[in-house]
Amino acid sequence: ASQILLSQIAQENLFKIRLWLSHSVLAAPLRNIQILGPHKLMAALTTDVDNVVTAQEVLPTLFIEGSKVLAVFVYLWSVSPPFLLFVFGFVALSVFILYVPQKWAWSFLDRARLTENAIFGHFRAATEGGKELKMSAERRRAFLDDELLRSAHALKMQRMKAFVIFVLVDRSAEMLFFILLGVMLFIAPRYASVSQGTLTSFVLAIIFLGGPLTAVGGALPTIGKGVVALRNIERLGLSLSKETDVNFRTTPTFALTRPAALELSKITHLYRNEESEVRHQLGPINLRIDPGALLFVTGGNGSGKTTLALILLGLFPPDDGEIKLGGRRVTDENRESYRQNFSAVFADAYVFDSLLGYSGIESQARAQEMLVALKLENKLQISDGRFSTTELSRGQRKRLALLTAYVEDRPFYLFDEWAAEQDPQFRDVFYHQLLPELKARGKTVIVITHDDRYFHIADQVLRMDAGKIVSFAEQPRATELQS
Numbered sequence: 233a234s235q236i237l238l239s240q241i242a243q244e245n246l247f248k249i250r251l252w253l254s255h256s257v258l259a260a261p262l263r264n265i266q267i268l269g270p271h272k273l274m275a276a277l278t279t280d281v282d283n284v285v286t287a288q289e290v291l292p293t294l295f296i297e298g299s300k301v302l303a304v305f306v307y308l309w310s311v312s313p314p315f316l317l318f319v320f321g322f323v324a325l326s327v328f329i330l331y332v333p334q335k336w337a338w339s340f341l342d343r344a345r346l347t348e349n350a351i352f353g354h355f356r357a358a359t360e361g362g363k364e365l366k367m368s369a370e371r372r373r374a375f376l377d378d379e380l381l382r383s384a385h386a387l388k389m390q391r392m393k394a395f396v397i398f399v400l401v402d403r404s405a406e407m408l409f410f411i412l413l414g415v416m417l418f419i420a421p422r423y424a425s426v427s428q429g430t431l432t433s434f435v436l437a438i439i440f441l442g443g444p445l446t447a448v449g450g451a452l453p454t455i456g457k458g459v460v461a462l463r464n465i466e467r468l469g470l471s472l473s474k475e476t477d478v479n480f481r482t483t484p485t486f487a488l489t490r491p492a493a494l495e496l497s498k499i500t501h502l503y504r505n506e507e508s509e510v511r512h513q514l515g516p517i518n519l520r521i522d523p524g525a526l527l528f529v530t531g532g533n534g535s536g537k538t539t540l541a542l543i544l545l546g547l548f549p550p551d552d553g554e555i556k557l558g559g560r561r562v563t564d565e566n567r568e569s570y571r572q573n574f575s576a577v578f579a580d581a582y583v584f585d586s587l588l589g590y591s592g593i594e595s596q597a598r599a600q601e602m603l604v605a606l607k608l609e610n611k612l613q614i615s616d617g618r619f620s621t622t623e624l625s626r627g628q629r630k631r632l633a634l635l636t637a638y639v640e641d642r643p644f645y646l647f648d649e650w651a652a653e654q655d656p657q658f659r660d661v662f663y664h665q666l667l668p669e670l671k672a673r674g675k676t677v678i679v680i681t682h683d684d685r686y687f688h689i690a691d692q693v694l695r696m697d698a699g700k701i702v703s704f705a706e707q708p709r710a711t712e713l714q715s
């Protein structure tokens with residue numbers, strides 16, 4: 233019964249840990265996730281969680297066999313307390329002696345876990361960089377032989393060392409057990425007056441102890457791996473939740489009832505990464521975006537456009553300065569609900585295989601409309617809020633991301649180089665049809681772009697360089713240009 237119960241508890245815990253980790257990942261600030269890296273998260277979500285659960289599954293064995301050991305000790309107490317004290321002292325000394333190598337074995341498991349992070353990183357490189365690795369035999373050789381092989385070899389050695397130590401500890405425990413038997417049979421009677429009956433009871437009981445002790449010893453490596461995994465999950469959990477977005481999943485408190493201006497004053501942001509020397513300072517930025525404005529943001533590569541966008545969207549909290557929306561200050565407490573005012577299509581847009589959260593009749597009708605407007609109707613269908621496929625070209629996938637953003641229907645829109653991967657015809661549709669339509673619907677639209685051919689349709693063009701705004705120009709209206 234205890235085994236069944238505990239295996240159910242183990243599965244329940246697996247379920248809870250997975251959910252808790254996923255919640256932590258989604259509630260953690262974006263920057264923390266970026267610094268951790270997806271490979272470490274994947275390793276935690278898979279390997280660590282599994283190891284914790286496997287360790288839990290051997291707990292029944294540990295408890296059952298442990299209780300047998302305890303029962304034997306109780307029995308021996310009834311037979312001869314002084315003799316039991318001797319046995320107890322011997323066992324305590326053995327545990328103490330064996331603790332040191334065990335700790336050593338655990339340190340190897342700890343290191344193996346870090347190596348596993350590196351291996352997950354290599355797996356990621358192998359899947360995401362598959363094309364690049366296939367294209368160059370030299371690069372592939374270096375990747376397989378130098379990078380992957382080195383980590384895989386290190387992992388193998390660390391695990392083997394830990395295993396060998398655990399086995400040695402196990403066998404030493406068995407040997408000590410036989411030494412104990414020998415001491416009791418051949419040495420103890422010489423120094424203490426002990427009856428034949430007591431001796432027989434003790435020897436039989438201790439022989440019986442062999443099975444439970446071996447089972448406990450055999451469970452130790454699994455428990456060891458579980459403890460290492462749990463520590464790793466805790467460490468990760470802490471680093472994820474250090475500055476958790478406290479308002480995650482609360483009802484929006486920043487809902488706008490009328491168009492509002494977005495103001496940034498003295499905003500700064502510095503990329504800090506303990507593992508890398510790269511540092512980039514954005515700001516101080518002072519900016520006011522009027523309600524209903526169509527703002528283009530331009531500038532060279534690495535000038536800080538995307539970073540500014542992430543700050544505007546409330547994904548990066550600024551280090552300094554303040555953001556106000558409709559005159560109200562954005563704080564750590566309301567940033568989550570502030571974000572709900574924006575729809576964004578990022579340069580590396582991720583497309584879900586459904587409308588996810590927007591599958592109501594109205595949203596689906598809107599999505600269907602956009603499917604036609606974005607010329608995707610021959611490529612995929614939407615049924616029950618689900619896309620029939622997301623296996624599309626990069627430009628088409630970006631159009632699908634745009635469709636999702638349209639369905640959200642929020643007061644602010646942000647597009648990060650959306651048109652860069654579109655053909656000239658669609659670029660035209662985007663700048664001359666979609667953006668003016670959004671503006672006409674009273675939306676405030678921020679477009680990160682290098683397309684200077686279309687700057688004339690913007691209300692303002694903001695130019696960035698080295699993390700600072702270097703110019704902010706009101707554009708002459710298209711009609712003025714024509715005249």
Ligand SMILES: Nc1ncnc2c1ncn2[C@@H]1O[C@H](COP(=O)(O)OP(=O)(O)OP(=O)(O)O)[C@@H](O)[C@H]1O
Binds near residue numbers: 266504512531536537
């Ligand atoms: N994850 C990061 N960690 C550390 N520094 C970063 C990170 N992302 C960007 N940076 C730094 O911030 C600077 C601005 O990057 P950002 O992505 O905002 O530029 P951008 O103007 O959008 O460039 P692009 O036109 O190439 O997309 C870069 O020069 C880079 O040094």
